[in-house]
Amino acid sequence: MTFESLRNEAYEANMKIPENHLALYTWGNVSAFDKDKGVFAIKPSGVPYPELTPESMVVIDLEGKKVDGSLNPSSDTPTHAVLYKEFAVNKGGEVGGIIHTHSTCAVAWAQAVRSVPLFGTTHADHIQKSVPCTPYLSREAVERDYEKETGLLIVKHFEELGLNPSEVNMVLCGGHGPFAWGKNADKAVYNGTVLEEICKMAMYTLQIRPDATELPDYIVNKHYMRKHGPNAYYGQGK
Amino acid sequence: MTFESLRNEAYEANMKIPENHLALYTWGNVSAFDKDKGVFAIKPSGVPYPELTPESMVVIDLEGKKVDGSLNPSSDTPTHAVLYKEFAVNKGGEVGGIIHTHSTCAVAWAQAVRSVPLFGTTHADHIQKSVPCTPYLSREAVERDYEKETGLLIVKHFEELGLNPSEVNMVLCGGHGPFAWGKNADKAVYNGTVLEEICKMAMYTLQIRPDATELPDYIVNKHYMRKHGPNAYYGQGK
Amino acid sequence: MTFESLRNEAYEANMKIPENHLALYTWGNVSAFDKDKGVFAIKPSGVPYPELTPESMVVIDLEGKKVDGSLNPSSDTPTHAVLYKEFAVNKGGEVGGIIHTHSTCAVAWAQAVRSVPLFGTTHADHIQKSVPCTPYLSREAVERDYEKETGLLIVKHFEELGLNPSEVNMVLCGGHGPFAWGKNADKAVYNGTVLEEICKMAMYTLQIRPDATELPDYIVNKHYMRKHGPNAYYGQGK
Amino acid sequence: MTFESLRNEAYEANMKIPENHLALYTWGNVSAFDKDKGVFAIKPSGVPYPELTPESMVVIDLEGKKVDGSLNPSSDTPTHAVLYKEFAVNKGGEVGGIIHTHSTCAVAWAQAVRSVPLFGTTHADHIQKSVPCTPYLSREAVERDYEKETGLLIVKHFEELGLNPSEVNMVLCGGHGPFAWGKNADKAVYNGTVLEEICKMAMYTLQIRPDATELPDYIVNKHYMRKHGPNAYYGQGK
Numbered sequence: 018m019t020f021e022s023l024r025n026e027a028y029e030a031n032m033k034i035p036e037n038h039l040a041l042y043t044w045g046n047v048s049a050f051d052k053d054k055g056v057f058a059i060k061p062s063g064v065p066y067p068e069l070t071p072e073s074m075v076v077i078d079l080e081g082k083k084v085d086g087s088l089n090p091s092s093d094t095p096t097h098a099v100l101y102k103e104f105a106v107n108k109g110g111e112v113g114g115i116i117h118t119h120s121t122c123a124v125a126w127a128q129a130v131r132s133v134p135l136f137g138t139t140h141a142d143h144i145q146k147s148v149p150c151t152p153y154l155s156r157e158a159v160e161r162d163y164e165k166e167t168g169l170l171i172v173k174h175f176e177e178l179g180l181n182p183s184e185v186n187m188v189l190c191g192g193h194g195p196f197a198w199g200k201n202a203d204k205a206v207y208n209g210t211v212l213e214e215i216c217k218m219a220m221y222t223l224q225i226r227p228d229a230t231e232l233p234d235y236i237v238n239k240h241y242m243r244k245h246g247p248n249a250y251y252g253q254g255k
Numbered sequence: 256m257t258f259e260s261l262r263n264e265a266y267e268a269n270m271k272i273p274e275n276h277l278a279l280y281t282w283g284n285v286s287a288f289d290k291d292k293g294v295f296a297i298k299p300s301g302v303p304y305p306e307l308t309p310e311s312m313v314v315i316d317l318e319g320k321k322v323d324g325s326l327n328p329s330s331d332t333p334t335h336a337v338l339y340k341e342f343a344v345n346k347g348g349e350v351g352g353i354i355h356t357h358s359t360c361a362v363a364w365a366q367a368v369r370s371v372p373l374f375g376t377t378h379a380d381h382i383q384k385s386v387p388c389t390p391y392l393s394r395e396a397v398e399r400d401y402e403k404e405t406g407l408l409i410v411k412h413f414e415e416l417g418l419n420p421s422e423v424n425m426v427l428c429g430g431h432g433p434f435a436w437g438k439n440a441d442k443a444v445y446n447g448t449v450l451e452e453i454c455k456m457a458m459y460t461l462q463i464r465p466d467a468t469e470l471p472d473y474i475v476n477k478h479y480m481r482k483h484g485p486n487a488y489y490g491q492g493k
Numbered sequence: 494m495t496f497e498s499l500r501n502e503a504y505e506a507n508m509k510i511p512e513n514h515l516a517l518y519t520w521g522n523v524s525a526f527d528k529d530k531g532v533f534a535i536k537p538s539g540v541p542y543p544e545l546t547p548e549s550m551v552v553i554d555l556e557g558k559k560v561d562g563s564l565n566p567s568s569d570t571p572t573h574a575v576l577y578k579e580f581a582v583n584k585g586g587e588v589g590g591i592i593h594t595h596s597t598c599a600v601a602w603a604q605a606v607r608s609v610p611l612f613g614t615t616h617a618d619h620i621q622k623s624v625p626c627t628p629y630l631s632r633e634a635v636e637r638d639y640e641k642e643t644g645l646l647i648v649k650h651f652e653e654l655g656l657n658p659s660e661v662n663m664v665l666c667g668g669h670g671p672f673a674w675g676k677n678a679d680k681a682v683y684n685g686t687v688l689e690e691i692c693k694m695a696m697y698t699l700q701i702r703p704d705a706t707e708l709p710d711y712i713v714n715k716h717y718m719r720k721h722g723p724n725a726y727y728g729q730g731k
Numbered sequence: 732m733t734f735e736s737l738r739n740e741a742y743e744a745n746m747k748i749p750e751n752h753l754a755l756y757t758w759g760n761v762s763a764f765d766k767d768k769g770v771f772a773i774k775p776s777g778v779p780y781p782e783l784t785p786e787s788m789v790v791i792d793l794e795g796k797k798v799d800g801s802l803n804p805s806s807d808t809p810t811h812a813v814l815y816k817e818f819a820v821n822k823g824g825e826v827g828g829i830i831h832t833h834s835t836c837a838v839a840w841a842q843a844v845r846s847v848p849l850f851g852t853t854h855a856d857h858i859q860k861s862v863p864c865t866p867y868l869s870r871e872a873v874e875r876d877y878e879k880e881t882g883l884l885i886v887k888h889f890e891e892l893g894l895n896p897s898e899v900n901m902v903l904c905g906g907h908g909p910f911a912w913g914k915n916a917d918k919a920v921y922n923g924t925v926l927e928e929i930c931k932m933a934m935y936t937l938q939i940r941p942d943a944t945e946l947p948d949y950i951v952n953k954h955y956m957r958k959h960g961p962n963a964y965y966g967q968g969k
Contacts, residue, residue: 041452042445044377063490092481092489119377121452125459128374129467136842138907139758139833156473163477192470193376207756214755214835220463221839225934229843232906235870239877243806251806252777279690280683282615301728330719330727357615359690363697366612367705394711401715430708431614458701517928518921520853539966568957568965595853597928601935604850605943632949639953668946669852696939 019085020058020076023051026114027058028071030202034118035066037210045118046091048077049202050101052113055079057101061088079106081165092164093117099168100198104175104182111183114202116209122216123195126150130191133215135231136222140215141240143186147231148212149178150189171196184245187212257323258296258314261289264352265296266309268440272356273304275448283356284329286315287440288339290351293317295339299326317344319403330402331355337406338436342413342420349421352440354447360454361433364388368429371453373469374460378453379478381424385469386450387416388427409434425450495561496534496552499527502590503534504547506678510594511542513686521594522567524553525678526577528589531555533577537564555582557641568640569593575644576674580658587659590678592685598692599671602626606667609691611707612698616691617716619662623707624688625654626665647672663688733799734772734790737765740828741772742785744916748832749780751924759832760805762791763916764815766827769793771815775802793820795879806878807831813882814912818896825897828916830923836930837909840864844905847929849945850936854929855954857900861945862926863892864903885910901926 018024026049034045043066048059058074075086081098083090091097097115105112126133126148133148135141140148151174158166171188175181186208187197195216197208222229244251256262264287272283281304286297296312313324319336321328329335335353343350364371364386371386373379378386389412396404409426413419424446425435433454435446460467482489494500502525510521519542524535534550551562557574559566567573573591581588602609602624609624611617616624627650634642647664651657662684663673671692673684698705720727732738740763748759757780762773772788789800795812797804805811811829819826840847840862847862849855854862865888872880885902889895900922901911909930911922936943958965 041448061491062488089488089491121456122459124375124377124456125463128456128460128470129464131464136906137838139838153471153474156471159473159477163481192374192474210755218835218838218842220459221836221934222842224462224938225839226843226845232842233867233870235873236867236906239873243877250776250803253775253803279686299729300726327726327729359694360697362613362615362694363701366694366698366708367702369702391709391712394709397711397715401719430612430712458697462700517924537967538964565964565967597932598935600851600853600932601939604932604936604946605940607940629947629950632947635949635953639957668850668950696935700938 018072020051020056021071023049023056023058023076024071024074026202027060027074028069030114030116030206031060031069032066033203033206034116037206039116039118039120039209039213041119045116045120046093047114047116047202047205048097050105050113050115052105055106056084057097059090059094059097061086062091064088093167095162095164096168096171096196099165100171100196103168103172104198108182110181111200112186112198113200114205115196115198116202116205117194117196118209119194120209120213120216122220123189123213124193125220126216127189127191127194132189133219134229135237136219136229137232138236138240139218141232141237142244143208143211143215143241144184145237145241146180146185148187148189148215149174149180149185151191153191167193256310258289258294259309261287261294261296261314262309262312264440265298265312266307268352268354268444269298269307270304271441271444272354275444277354277356277358277444277447277451279357283354283358284331285352285354285440285443286329286335288343288351288353290343293344294322295335297332297335298329299324300329302326331405333400333402334406334409334434337403338409338434341406341410342436346420348419349438350424350436351438352443353434353436354440354443355432355434356447357432358447358451358454360458361427361451362431363458364454365427365429365432370427371457372467373475374457374467375470376474376478377456379470379475380482381446381449381453381479382422383475383479384416384418384423386425386427386453387412387418387423389429391429405431494548496527496532497547499525499532499534499552500547500550502678503536503550504545506590506592506682507536507545508542509679509682510592513682515592515594515596515685515689517595521592521596522569523590523592523678523681524573526581526589526591528581531582532560533573535570535573536567537562538567540564569643571638571640572644572647572672575641576647576672579644579648580674584658586657587676588662588674589676590681591672591674592678592681593670593672594685595670596685596689596692598696599665599689600669601696602692603665603667603670608665609695610705611713612695612705613708614712614716615694617708617713618720619684619687619691619717620660621713621717622654622656622661624663624665624691625650625656625661627667629667643669732786734765734770735785737763737770737772737790738785738788740916741774741788742783744828744830744920745774745783746780747917747920748830751920753830753832753834753920753923753927755833759830759834760807761828761830761916761919762811764819764827764829766819769820770798771811773808773811774805775800776805778802807881809876809878810882810885810910813879814885814910817882817886818912822896824895825914826900826912827914828919829910829912830916830919831908831910832923833908834923834927834930836934837903837927838907839934840930841903841905841908846903847933848943849951850933850943851946852950852954853932855946855951856958857922857925857929857955858898859951859955860894860899862901862903862929863888863894863899865905867905881907
């Protein structure tokens with residue numbers, strides 16, 4: 018099997034989508050990126066998770082062209098390709114895996130076209146900003162190349178908000194749903210799972226207090242830095 | 256066993272109701288239709304899913320008469336019969352299986368007598384319209400023939416809204432609950448499961464933003480057509 | 494083992510409380526009534542479900558006195574005793590089993606001290622009225638004999654509303670939680686499970702439409718009678 | 732193995748966090764306290780529950796210094812140390828185990844910075860007061876010593892409200908999440924699980940009736956005392 022470890026990484030990560038209850042049926046996909054070779058392995062389109070194998074993963078280059086594999090790749094493949102190209106290669110961001118799902122609460126926020134306020138430390142343990150939500154794609158963008166333009170809109174939205182994709186590793190696409198990423202495919206699934214939980218907690222917070230306020234910056238930074246800063250003391254070190 | 260494959264199809268589909276958490280106890284039924292023979296196989300009334308067998312399915316004609324089987328059919332049988340007769344035979348629609356359940360969120364929308372707005376792509380991947388919700392049945396209709404009139408009201412509601420049952424394959428009956436269908440019984444269960452998830456996402460969307468807006472038409476059509484149009488590119492082809 | 498079949502019935506029913514997710518830890522109890530002998534078997538107090546056995550059930554008479562068994566009965570025992578005495582014996586109602594739990598959504602309605610509106614057919618399939626909710630117990634009643642007075646308040650509330658306990662087999666105690674009953678302990682558990690689902694559906698209905706209206710009487714009656722009336726046609730007959 | 736029984740107690744209790752669905756990934760920790768020796772055993776930081784062993788628990792003294800163990804302790808260790816020192820030693824409270832999690836509904840109330848009203852008997856069975864919620868920590872406190880100050884703020888908040896930690900054994904930290912405790916680690920997990928359920932019920936109660944009122948004091952006291960008072964009659968006695 019060519020690209021064996023990349024395929025294995027993508028396969029293992031995709032199998033966590035149903036395990037973590039992030040999608041019904043086939044509504045989610047993960048890819049794993051090899052920056053040196055400039056290719057990523059991604060779930061085949063429309064294939065149920067129990068039928069997946071490492072061999073069934075499809076290997077794609079950064080132009081979205083199939084390099085290896087017998088099946089059609091996920092229809093969201095061009096979005097993955099843009100994010101790897103822009104975030105990982107051009108910006109040198111830590112993006113070695115990407116996940117897209119239709120997890121329930123993240124979709125609800127995306128359908129509300131509303132960024133997720135940073136209400137508490139569960140959120141701040143992972144990112145220091147609201148989870149951004151892009152506007153709807155324009156008619157022209159949809160007609161031009163829907164999936165590629167989805168990626169370009171995410172990139173543009175991050176630029177406009179001055180966000181660093183190595184730090185803010187999750188996004189909602191307005192009217193659609195979540196994408197998340199990480200240094201590898203497994204970390205991408207982790208961040209996609211965190212995003213769903215953050216979205217649920219924030220929705221409940223608004224239910225309990227519709228005018229809830231965001232966490233003060235100095236607590237946000239403390240929580241983020243104790244896990245991710247140069248002097249991080251969470252966990253067992255490297 | 257007569258009608259063996261039809262019974263097997265109905266049996267397998269009914270067993271997915273508890274598996275997909277679409278009903279408590281016996282509160283849901285699926286039927287499978289054989290258009291050539293003009294009969295459908297349906298769950299027996301009030302029998303718990305673990306006690307079902309292919310043999311226990313009841314075979315019914317389009318007038319609602321029992322053709323084969325020793326048990327009483329689901330009390331909702333006349334609704335199924337009307338939908339097959341009107342949607343599959345008279346209108347030539349793609350209706351080879353029907354599901355009715357009391358899944359929680361779909362019932363909540365039905366009890367609110369409110370059609371489900373098309374807020375996002377999870378919805379648009381399946382139908383291009385709001386999920387229609389019929390008004391309450393009239394007193395006369397209930398007294399005349401409740402279950403048959405339920406089917407006739409669905410048909411009338413689709414006509415009034417100009418909906419094509421091959422495209423809009425799900426409906427809420429006001430004050431009651433959901434019906435969904437598909438080209439076979441398995442696809443009907445799929446659509447019933449999708450409907451429950453769409454209803455949950457839409458409810459949460461309203462919670463996050465009570466004045467949430469519907470997805471623009473051009474995104475709706477793009478998502479629907481990439482899965483269902485003549486040039487669909489989702490999945491592995493036919 | 495004395496009262497063997499009664500103990501078995503109570504034991505089997507109690508084991509369904511965790512199975513149906515109706516209570517955490519030991520927060521629920523079921524009893525089974527033998528009208529001829531004037532005794533009921535009930536869960537011992539504070540014993541986790543996995544440690545229960547038929548032998549551990551406690552047998553109690555209608556004055557609340559222990560007849561048989563080595564353990565302390567549920568602290569809610571006097572409430573059960575009153576309901577059997579008043580509803581089953583004095584009123585001749587069909588009450589052969591009683592369940593009390595702290596199931597989440599039923600407790601939420603009880604804590605809101607709000608009866609559950611009859612929004613749809615899932616509700617009407619079981620009872621033809623709103624699920625009644627008693628007011629808080631008075632200070633005097635609590636000081637006199639809390640658990641017995643809980644039963645007496647339920648009985649008084651049913652009398653004031655003109656409810657028949659053979660037909661309305663569920664109630665919420667304001668600020669506390671649900672009781673339900675049926676012709677035997679198994680049916681009581683069924684009704685307790687139905688009540689939790691009805692409460693969840695009604696809560697969601699209000700979320701979707703805060704001014705949702707109740708189901709018209711003629712549909713309520715149709716649904717109830719097709720399952721429970723003299724010409725009921727739901728199920729496989731007796 | 733040194734501190735064998737303390738380590739075992741902490742280990743067993745930590746394993747209940749995922750079992751009781753109180754945290755995703757590694758987002759929760761339990762400690763067990765030996766008052767005579769002035770040390771507690773706590774979960775190591777960032778280690779997934781399936782990889783825990785009794786040996787991996789870290790033993791810490793009341794100044795927060797590691798006494799035994801090869802791994803880094805939970806980053807929340809200084810909060811545990813303060814609570815044992817102040818509540819168990821200085822105040823002589825019944826605090827032999829502490830739990831901290833990010834359970835969903837408790838976090839939602841903490842993010843809303845709102846104490847949980849005492850709406851019903853499920854709550855009153857455990858504590859006789861609203862579940863207190865501290866304000867956000869000040870900037871100075873966060874900069875000084877975040878985790879230790881979290882403990883000190885809890886202690887100060889209890890003093891200001893006149894709460895007894897032997898009676899009120901749970902708290903929400905504003906913008907963060909829940910801590911709970913009990914006479915041992917197992918009871919701490921019990922109280923943390925109860926807290927999550929109370930928070931869910933209270934949130935739903937507000938959804939059903941935004942102006943819901945708190946349970947009258949005389950019912951609160953009755954329920955609490957029948958379980959915890961000198962004449963308690965819940966359970967099977969000591």
